[in-house]
Amino acid sequence: MLLVAAGVLSVALDAVAMRKIDPGEAPKLAPDEGLVALVVDTSAYISSVHVRQAGRGPIEGVLNGMGGGRNLQVYALKAGEYEWAELNLYRGDYHARYTIKDPEYRFRVEAGKLNYSGDLVLRTASLQRTFMHVSNRSLPVIDWLEAQHPAIYGQYGLSYVGRYPDPFPELYRSARAGNAEPPAKLNAGREPPKPGAVPIAAEQMWKPNRVVSVALNPGGDLLAEVVREGEDRYGLELIDLVAGSAQRLITRKDAIASLLWDSDRVLMAGDGAGHYTVVRIGDAQGGKRAAQVLPMEGKGAVVDLLADEPGKILFEGYDSRGTLVVHRVDLMAGDRDVRGFYTAASRDRLNKGMSNDLGWYADGAGHLRAAIVRRDDRAVLVHGDAGRYQDVLELDKEDGFQPLALSYDGNLIYGLSDEGRDQRDLVVFDPATKKIARTLFSKPGVDVAEPVLDHRREPVAVRYYQSGRLVTEYFDEKDRTLAATLQAAYPGRTVAVIDRSVDGKQLILWVDGSDRPPQIYHMDIAAKRASLVDEVMPWLADKRYAPAKVLSLKGSDGLPIEAFLTLPEAAGKRPLVVLPHGGPIGVGDRLHFDREVQYLASLGYAVLQVNFRGSDGYGKAFREAGHRNYGKLIEDDIDAAVRAAIASYPIDGDRLCAVGTSYGGYSGLVSAMRWPERYRCVVSISGVSDRALFFTASDSARSAQTRALMERIIGDPRKDLAEMQATSPLYNLDKLQLPIMLVHGREDLRVDFEHTRRLVRMLNLKGRPPVVLAFPNEGHSLDQPLALEIAWSGIAGFLREHLEGRAAAPSAAAAP
Numbered sequence: 001m002l003l004v005a006a007g008v009l010s011v012a013l014d015a016v017a018m019r020k021i022d023p024g025e026a027p028k029l030a031p032d033e034g035l036v037a038l039v040v041d042t043s044a045y046i047s048s049v050h051v052r053q054a055g056r057g058p059i060e061g062v063l064n065g066m067g068g069g070r071n072l073q074v075y076a077l078k079a080g081e082y083e084w085a086e087l088n089l090y091r092g093d094y095h096a097r098y099t100i101k102d103p104e105y106r107f108r109v110e111a112g113k114l115n116y117s118g119d120l121v122l123r124t125a126s127l128q129r130t131f132m133h134v135s136n137r138s139l140p141v142i143d144w145l146e147a148q149h150p151a152i153y154g155q156y157g158l159s160y161v162g163r164y165p166d167p168f169p170e171l172y173r174s175a176r177a178g179n180a181e182p183p184a185k186l187n188a189g190r191e192p193p194k195p196g197a198v199p200i201a202a203e204q205m206w207k208p209n210r211v212v213s214v215a216l217n218p219g220g221d222l223l224a225e226v227v228r229e230g231e232d233r234y235g236l237e238l239i240d241l242v243a244g245s246a247q248r249l250i251t252r253k254d255a256i257a258s259l260l261w262d263s264d265r266v267l268m269a270g271d272g273a274g275h276y277t278v279v280r281i282g283d284a285q286g287g288k289r290a291a292q293v294l295p296m297e298g299k300g301a302v303v304d305l306l307a308d309e310p311g312k313i314l315f316e317g318y319d320s321r322g323t324l325v326v327h328r329v330d331l332m333a334g335d336r337d338v339r340g341f342y343t344a345a346s347r348d349r350l351n352k353g354m355s356n357d358l359g360w361y362a363d364g365a366g367h368l369r370a371a372i373v374r375r376d377d378r379a380v381l382v383h384g385d386a387g388r389y390q391d392v393l394e395l396d397k398e399d400g401f402q403p404l405a406l407s408y409d410g411n412l413i414y415g416l417s418d419e420g421r422d423q424r425d426l427v428v429f430d431p432a433t434k435k436i437a438r439t440l441f442s443k444p445g446v447d448v449a450e451p452v453l454d455h456r457r458e459p460v461a462v463r464y465y466q467s468g469r470l471v472t473e474y475f476d477e478k479d480r481t482l483a484a485t486l487q488a489a490y491p492g493r494t495v496a497v498i499d500r501s502v503d504g505k506q507l508i509l510w511v512d513g514s515d516r517p518p519q520i521y522h523m524d525i526a527a528k529r530a531s532l533v534d535e536v537m538p539w540l541a542d543k544r545y546a547p548a549k550v551l552s553l554k555g556s557d558g559l560p561i562e563a564f565l566t567l568p569e570a571a572g573k574r575p576l577v578v579l580p581h582g583g584p585i586g587v588g589d590r591l592h593f594d595r596e597v598q599y600l601a602s603l604g605y606a607v608l609q610v611n612f613r614g615s616d617g618y619g620k621a622f623r624e625a626g627h628r629n630y631g632k633l634i635e636d637d638i639d640a641a642v643r644a645a646i647a648s649y650p651i652d653g654d655r656l657c658a659v660g661t662s663y664g665g666y667s668g669l670v671s672a673m674r675w676p677e678r679y680r681c682v683v684s685i686s687g688v689s690d691r692a693l694f695f696t697a698s699d700s701a702r703s704a705q706t707r708a709l710m711e712r713i714i715g716d717p718r719k720d721l722a723e724m725q726a727t728s729p730l731y732n733l734d735k736l737q738l739p740i741m742l743v744h745g746r747e748d749l750r751v752d753f754e755h756t757r758r759l760v761r762m763l764n765l766k767g768r769p770p771v772v773l774a775f776p777n778e779g780h781s782l783d784q785p786l787a788l789e790i791a792w793s794g795i796a797g798f799l800r801e802h803l804e805g806r807a808a809a810p811s812a813a814a815a816p
Contacts, residue, residue: 021074023148034079034109035156037141039119041070046122048088054081054106072144074152079111084120089130098130104702105134114156116141118696136162136696137754138169139761143183164695164717168758175765186764189772192741192794193801199602202796204539205595206788211536214520215259216508220501223508223522224267225534226256231785236269238281238289239533241506241522249279249291260302263310266331274299274317278331278338298340304362307455314362317341324357325349326368353387363410364456370406370413377703383431392431396705401429401436408456416448423619424448426462445619455502465617467550468564468591470494489530494592514566514591515545546601548591553644556636559613559625563641564589566597566607567649574606575655575803576645580638581609582662585626585713588615603796605803608645612637627713630691631670631727638671655803659795661685662751662780669729673736681802683795685743686751686780689759691724692717697752730759733766741771741798743791745778771798
């Protein structure tokens with residue numbers, strides 16, 4: 001394991017138990033000793049990090065004075081099991097000490113080896129909040145060892161000794177032999193070609209939605225709408241649906257991410273991080289309404305709006321000691337602020353007698369009836385009343401019951417389950433018997449996406465996808481007739497009721513399509529009138545987009561597969577971009593407006609999306625058919641869809657590229673590896689290059705429970721390493737001769753940047769440098785508009801160069 005120390009790294013160590021090895025030193029190891037590379041990668045100054053023998057004994061060593069960045073040091077010590085034990089963070093005169101008791105932070109030292117088991121990565125949001133995990137990033141450790149400890153590295157190499165094997169250090173050492181290029185040069189990637197003029201600029205396509213959120217008050221006469229103005233300004237609009245007028249209530253820099261009406265005249269606006277603003281709205285005078293805007297003290301989440309008590313809510317959050325507290329908050333109290341949970345003592349909390357609770361559910365009367373509680377590394381649902389609760393269900397099972405809502409009387413729980421079923425159904429769970437009492441909705445071979453609840457939390461409909469389109473199926477005949485009327489009014493579009501008045505006479509509709517950006521409509525049922533409220537992306541509303549066609553085909557083993565082909569208007573055959581989705585299990589492509597699809601189609605490319613085996617929406621057996629088929633039958637399904645599209649539509653089978661994100665990036669690389677004659681290029685965004693590395697450098701593998709699930713669904717690197725290497729691009733570079741573009745965020749927690757770092761290094765050693773775009777402050781998904789603009793402009797240039805041969809040449813080399 002490796003410990004980071006930028007600047008001065010001073011060490012107070014037991015000279016016998018743990019010896020620091022200076023650069024150039026040739027350590028003599030006793031037969032029971034090994035070397036360990038310790039690394040700490042931190043975003044802020046850390047005064048000290050301590051290690052000790054696992055589970056016992058005093059602190060064996062203290063590593064001090066670590067600044068931001070990666071800090072590394074080599075030590076000699078006795079073989080055995082050790083653990084990161086303590087972290088001390090200083091800022092000014094404030095000291096925060098974190099004791100680490102999680103066995104996930106243990107590491108092994110083997111005798112006669114230079115051991116490494118991952119970087120200790122720390123990201124501090126504040127003194128109270130420090131995010132920490134361990135991630136396998138062996139390549140920069142090897143670079144540091146070559147520079148600082150060449151003799152030690154030459155003698156021992158580097159042995160990864162984490163929970164799963166990692167053959168890369170040995171592979172790299174062999175590939176690096178005889179190559180004297182400096183690591184900086186081997187890290188370099190080519191800059192993407194300039195795209196030239198494009199019909200829709202990437203900046204315009206990925207401009208964030210103008211409409212962030214909408215909410216209709218219970219009476220149906222007022223609609224609140226959050227609009228984004230520029231990159232850092234938000235406005236809260238109040239629309240009087242009766243008078244047909246609108247007014248601005250708030251303009252601010254802080255985000256407004258969600259809206260909740262507590263009553264007809266009291267609105268709550270949340271920032272998405274637990275902070276709320278309360279808006280009290282007066283009567284209309286002269287076409288305007290007076291509005292009192294008050295901050296709500298504290299930070300947390302709304303447990304219940306208490307529909308029978310207008311002006312009051314149940315609110316939960318953490319006190320200064322880290323205890324979850326639930327309080328009844330009066331939104332009408334105070335003229336300068338609304339007093340929240342921070343102003344009430346923990347002894348006054350409503351959730352007394354409970355510990356390790358993570359979140360609560362209340363019944364219609366406002367009584368706390370159920371909670372999610374943490375038991376070791378498990379999440380458990382508890383249920384009861386008046387402070388007496390019992391465990392009723394263990395959560396987090398792949399096919400177990402997913403609680404969604406508590407019934408109004410609090411005695412039943414509505415949720416989804418496919419345990420013992422052929423698909424995911426809407427069911428009722430009875431806490432008294434600890435069993436599913438009945439099924440509310442089931443459709444053979446179709447997974448329910450979500451229920452639709454009325455104001456008393458009773459399910460009135462379900463939503464699911466059929467042939468890519470969202471379907472809302474109501475239980476009541478009157479509602480079914482209304483749904484059919486709405487669908488007839490917007491043919492070929494997805495129509496969803498996203499809010500309604502208590503009496504059901506006023507509706508707010510979301511309308512979009514694969515070739516139509518989303519719109520918000522207001523429908524007055526009594527007047528039989530629908531009116532456009534707003535365009536979610538007004539700058540895209542007047543453009544023409546390519547429609548999607550549904551393809552039905554069969555995989556190589558006869559399994560029915562569905563795919564969507566977006567075909568732009570053009571003369572002759574179109575180049576094809578294959579766009580596999582991420583996941584891959586439990587995720588699916590849908591026929592909503594998709595920026596990626598329409599941007600690629602605007603360039604003149606047909607776009608193919610495949611709901612291959614493992615995709616969500618087609619039943620349990622279909623999802624499970626994707627298990628352990630990464631790089632194999634999943635890609636066979638994609639290739640079958642490619643062949644079907646080429647056979648039936650004007651597609652140029654000689655001009656194909658693959659573009660994908662996460663698993664989709666991996667899938668594109670594997671398809672190009674398996675069918676090199678079919679593809680001209682591949683773009684991998686945040687993609688996996690080494691399947692075994694995913695087990696040691698991902699947030700998905702940070703608990704025993706999720707690792708067991710991964711081993712069952714993906715495979716176990718301890719048993720299946722050869723098969724994983726055979727289906728990993730990193731170990732099959734001789735089959736990847738085509739041009740490659742890699743896009744990745746350096747702060748990716750799901751697919752660590754090490755995947756791209758390794759692939760770039762190995763391709764450079766092969767003399768085939770890829771095109772690379774690496775973003776310092778981005779995670780698994782690119783979120784910042786500028787990053788998205790740079791990435792997709794680069795992708796457009798890359799595709800134009802290889803599908804059309806007309807993009808401008810790259811201007812310079814760029815290092816990841």
